[in-house]
Amino acid sequence: MSYEPEFQQALDEVTKALEQSTLYEKHPKYKKVLPVLSIPQKVNQFRVTWENDKGEQEVTVGYRVQYNNCIGPFKGGLRFHPTVNLSILKFLGFEQIFKNALTGTPIGGAKGGLCVNTKGRSENEIRRICNAFMRELYKVIGTEKESPAGDIGVSGVEVGYMHGEYRRLTDRYDSGLTGKGLDFGGSLIRPEATGYGVVYVTDAMIKHATNGRESFKGKRVAISGSGNVAQYAALKAIELGATVVSLSDSKGCVISEKGFSEEQIKNVIAGKAARKTLEFITSDFGFKYISGARPWTHCGPVDIVLPCATQNEVSGEEAEHLIKAGAKYVAEGSNMGSTPEAIAAFEKTRASSESPVWFCPPKLANMGGVMVSQFELAQNAQRISWTAEEVDSKLKSHMIAGLELSMKTAREYSKEGDKVKLPSLVVGANIAGFLKVANAMFDQGDVW
Ligand code: NDP
Numbered sequence: 296m297s298y299e300p301e302f303q304q305a306l307d308e309v310t311k312a313l314e315q316s317t318l319y320e321k322h323p324k325y326k327k328v329l330p331v332l333s334i335p336q337k338v339n340q341f342r343v344t345w346e347n348d349k350g351e352q353e354v355t356v357g358y359r360v361q362y363n364n365c366i367g368p369f370k371g372g373l374r375f376h377p378t379v380n381l382s383i384l385k386f387l388g389f390e391q392i393f394k395n396a397l398t399g400t401p402i403g404g405a406k407g408g409l410c411v412n413t414k415g416r417s418e419n420e421i422r423r424i425c426n427a428f429m430r431e432l433y434k435v436i437g438t439e440k441e442s443p444a445g446d447i448g449v450s451g452v453e454v455g456y457m458h459g460e461y462r463r464l465t466d467r468y469d470s471g472l473t474g475k476g477l478d479f480g481g482s483l484i485r486p487e488a489t490g491y492g493v494v495y496v497t498d499a500m501i502k503h504a505t506n507g508r509e510s511f512k513g514k515r516v517a518i519s520g521s522g523n524v525a526q527y528a529a530l531k532a533i534e535l536g537a538t539v540v541s542l543s544d545s546k547g548c549v550i551s552e553k554g555f556s557e558e559q560i561k562n563v564i565a566g567k568a569a570r571k572t573l574e575f576i577t578s579d580f581g582f583k584y585i586s587g588a589r590p591w592t593h594c595g596p597v598d599i600v601l602p603c604a605t606q607n608e609v610s611g612e613e614a615e616h617l618i619k620a621g622a623k624y625v626a627e628g629s630n631m632g633s634t635p636e637a638i639a640a641f642e643k644t645r646a647s648s649e650s651p652v653w654f655c656p657p658k659l660a661n662m663g664g665v666m667v668s669q670f671e672l673a674q675n676a677q678r679i680s681w682t683a684e685e686v687d688s689k690l691k692s693h694m695i696a697g698l699e700l701s702m703k704t705a706r707e708y709s710k711e712g713d714k715v716k717l718p719s720l721v722v723g724a725n726i727a728g729f730l731k732v733a734n735a736m737f738d739q740g741d742v743w
Contacts, residue, residue: 298382299381299382299385299386300382301382301383301385301386301606301607301631302381302382302383302385302386302389303382304386304607304631304635305385305386305389305390305631306329306333306389307635308631308635308638308656308721308725309329309389309393309725309729310329312721312722312725312726313325313329313725313726313729315710315722316708316709316710316722316726317708317709317710318708318726321708324737325729325730325733327742327743328729328732328733328736328737328742331736331741331742332363332392332729332732332733332736332742333389335360335361335362335363335385335388335389336361336362336363336364337360337361338358338359338360338361338381338385339358339359339360339361339407339431339435340356340357340358340381341356341357341358341431341432342354342355342356342357342431343355343356343357343409343411343424343427343428343430343431344427345420345423345424345426345427346423347416347420347423348416348417348419348420355409355410355411356409356410357407357408357409357410357428357431357432358379358381358384358407358408358409359405359406359407359432359435359436359441359443360381360384360385360387360388360405360406360407361388361405361435361441362385362388362389362391362392362403362404362405362406363392363403363404363732364403364405364440365403365732365735365736365739365741366395366396366401366402366403366731366732366735367395367400367401367402367403368402368403368438368439368440368441368442368471369403369404369405369440369441369442370391370395370402370403370404370405370441370442370443370444370665370668370669371387371388371391371395371404371405371406371407371443371444371665372387372406372407372408372443372444372445372446372449372664373406373407373408373409373443373444373445373446373449373453373457374387374406374407374408374409374446374447374448374449375408375409375411375413375424375447375448375449375453376408376410376411376412376447376448377410377411377412378410379408379409379410379411380410383408383606384406384407384408385406386606386630386631387406387446387630388404388405388406389404390404390630390631390657390658391404391405391406391665392404392728392732393658393724393725393728393729393732394657394658394659394661394662394665394728395662395665395728396727396728396729396731396732397658397659397662397697397700397701397724397727397728397731398662398665398666398669398693398697399693399696399697399700400666400669402442402665402669405441405443406446407432407443408446408448408449409424409428411424411448413448414570415570418452421452421453421456422456425453425456425457425460426456426457426460428457429456429457429460429461429464430460430464432457432461433460433461433464433465433470436461436470436471436472437467437469437470437471438469438470438471438672438675438676439469441471442471442472442473442668442672443457443470443471443472443473444472444473444474444664444665444668445474445523447522447605449474450474450523450568451474451475451476451481451486452568454472454473454474454475454476455475455476455479457470457472458470458472458475458479468480471672473485473667473668473669473671473672474486474668474671475671480671480674480675481671482667482668482670482671482674482680482681482686483680483681483682483683483686484667484683484686484687484690485664485667485668485670485671485686486523486527487527487530487531488527488663488664488666488667488668488686488690489523489524489527489528489628489661489663489664490523490524490525490526490527490528490529490530490531490603490628490663491527491528491531491663491687491690491691492660492661492662492663492664492666492690492694493524493528493601493603493626493627493628493660493661493663494511494528494531494532494535494601495531495663495690495691495694495695496626496655496659496660496663496694496695496697496698497511497599497601497624497626497655497660498510498511498535499694499695499698500624500626500653500655500698501514501599501623501624503698503702503717504623504624504651504653504716504717510535510536511532511535511536511537511599512535512536512537513536513537513538514532514537514538514598514599515537515538515540515554515595515596515597515598515599515621516529516532516537516538516539516540516597516598516599516600516601517540517541517590517591517594517597517599517600517601517617517622518532518539518541518542518590518601518602518603519541519542519543519548519589519590519591519601519602519603519604519608519629519632520542520543520544520602520603520604520605520628520629521542521543521544521563521567521573521576522544522567522603522604524603524628524629524661524664525542525601525603525604525628526560526563526564526567528601528603528628529542529555529560529563530557530560530561532599532601533554533555533556533557533560534557537599538553538554539551539554539555539560540552540554540590540594540595540597541590541593541594542555542563542573542577542590543573543588543589543590543604544567544572544573544604545604546572546573546574546586546587547573547574547584547585547586547587547588548573548584548585548588548589548590548593549573549574549577549580549582549583549584549585550582550583550585550590550593550594550595551580551582551583552595555580559577559580562576562577563576563577574586589608589609589613591609591613591614591616591617592613592616594620595620596620596621597617597620597621597622598621598622598623598624599622599623599624599625599626600617600622600624600625600626601625601626601627601628602625602627602628602629602632602633603628603629603632604629604632605629605632606629606630606631606632607631607632607633607634608629608632608633609625609632609633609634609637610634610636610637611634611636611637611639611640613637614633614636614637614638614640614641615640617652618640618641618644618650618652621650622652623650623651623652623653624652624653624655625641625652625653625654625655626654626655626660627655627656627657627660627661628657628660628661629657629661630657630661631657632657633654638654638656638721641654642654642719642721645715645717645719646711646715651716651717653717653720654720654721655698655720655724656720656721656724656725658724658725658728659697659698659701659720659724662693662694662697663690663693663694666689666690666693666694667686667690670686670689670690697724698720700723700727701718701720701723701724701727702718702720702723703723704722704723704724704726704727704730705718705719705720705722705723705726706718706723708722708723708726709722709723
């Protein structure tokens with residue numbers, strides 16, 4: 296077992312995608328890149344301490360992994376969760392390098408966070424935790440070099456507190472934080488961006504696979520999670536005419552044969568903002584709640600699967616179950632949502648003419664969040680605000696462009712070549728992101 300299992304898993308996926316393609320045969324120089332790229336440029340680790348509501352001192356570890364800034368300033372979210380450790384943040388930061396490159400904009404990869412359980416704490420204490428974290432983080436961030444955002448456990452509320460503390464500590468407004476409130480530099484559609492982006496890219500996959508005959512309309516969609524990404528993926532799927540049959544949280548899952556309504560999802564959004572459990576929020580919906588379970592083996596027949604909670608949340612067995620249940624498209628809102636066994640199970644069906652499953656990895660599927668974060672910084676730089684329609688349409692076109700680039704790259708470098716109708720997006724997304732960063736590293740003398 297590796298000392299950093301999550302990071303090793305992320306590295307193995309990229310290594311495999313590159314080694315099993317024709318990239319190294321065509322261009323052997325790229326073999327030199329991954330050993331350099333896989334080591335973060337800098338890892339910041341620091342003590343974070345605050346006073347809790349009982350007047351006691353609490354202390355934990357905070358991190359900012361500045362992975363690679365070859366194509367632009369470090370950019371990536373902050374996670375507040377009791378499982379946060381260096382392995383998880385290195386996996387997330389490493390993924391972020393390729394994802395950010397795939398957006399087509401000049402942003403490097405980073406990730407940070409705090410090992411803390413924020414559940415059950417008062418708003419005052421959350422504010423003190425955010426302030427304490429920023430008292431160290433401010434030393435390494437700032438628009439020109441670093442740009443953090445939210446992730447698990449960090450919503451607009453925490454971003455607001457952290458941005459405020461940065462401003463108080465520095466007398467400057469350039470925290471680079473995105474996901475800010477609309478009154479102080481936030482962008483319309485940033486909260487929705489990751490979930491909407493997952494649905495936009497999946498819709499484009501469906502249209503490609505069916506030559507435009509099908510879309511989300513009439514499809515059954517299984518979603519996990521009930522946080523930021525899951526909420527807006529569900530709302531967009533419903534808007535496009537699909538039936539959302541499941542949601543979950545860290546305590547269990549809720550299954551609805553006839554589907555959640557838009558109003559019910561809005562209740563989930565309000566309930567989660569008030570830090571309630573999904574079981575409590577949905578208790579009067581009349582749906583089935585299964586304690587301690589993920590939705591995949593309980594959701595019945597499905598067409599589309601959108602894991603949107605956390606890493607390694609779809610096992611190989613669950614993937615086999617979903618394939619038998621009719622899944623045709625899987626797109627990961629969560630980072631590394633599927634285990635290697637699950638990805639292998641989905642990928643091996645792709646060439647089958649009867650029941651192919653087309654799998655979209657998170658580097659492509661969930662890049663909508665960082666894309667709109669980048670739009671937020673662009674608006675901040677010009678001191679202007681774009682309309683929701685403008686942001687949404689740019690988001691959609693970038694998601695489609697990311698899919699097209701991944702398909703084109705897969706056709707160019709996958710050993711399957713042009714023979715398959717549905718090219719491997721694992722190969723395409725990894726290599727497309729890698730090439731952009733690798734070329735920049737050669738050009739700037741990071742690797743030679
Ligand atoms: P939130 O904190 O808003 O929601 C996370 C959801 O996942 C909650 O429902 C939470 O349950 C559940 N969850 C967390 N840990 C576990 C676990 N170990 N087992 C089961 N359920 C769990 O986070 P986001 O929605 O922002 O993030 C979800 C995923 O999307 C993450 O993988 C993140 O890295 C990824 N992502 C997020 C982006 C963003 O813009 N927010 C951008 C790109 C990727 P509970 O409510 O009980 O805590």
